[in-house]
Amino acid sequence: xxxxxxxxxxxxxxxxxxxxxxxxxxxxxxxxxxxxxxxxxxxxxxxxxxxxxxxxxxxxxxxxxxxxxxxxxxxxxxxxxxxxxxxxx
Numbered sequence: 344x345x346x347x348x349x350x351x352x353x354x355x356x357x358x359x360x361x362x363x364x365x366x367x368x369x370x371x372x373x374x375x376x377x378x379x380x381x382x383x384x385x386x387x388x389x390x391x392x393x394x395x396x397x398x399x400x401x402x403x404x405x406x407x408x409x410x411x412x413x414x415x416x417x418x419x420x421x422x423x424x425x426x427x428x429x430x431x432x
Contacts, residue, residue, distance in 0.1 A: 345374070345389040345419040350402055352412035354384045360431045362406040363398075367429040370394040374425050377432035389425050 350359070355378050363376040363386045372390035379385055388398055405411040 346395050347417045347419050348386045349415045350384045353410040355382055357408035358406050359384050359409050364429045364431055366401045370397055373427055375430040375432050
């Protein structure tokens, strides 16, 4: 199961991608997080439904310096280039 999250708010320059990586690895998820050109952060993860749901809860809180306004979630049917680990792009 793979899911794409897009996080809106003050999420760049506050350690959000590193936070996403730490959280994903703790939950046994693989994937990546990357900054988008418009100030949002995208995270694509693969793993158990329970792990992904917990990851989403963490994204909605974010690291202490962030201010998350919105998180969208979209199931990804086929993500062929997901890393085995969790990458920061």
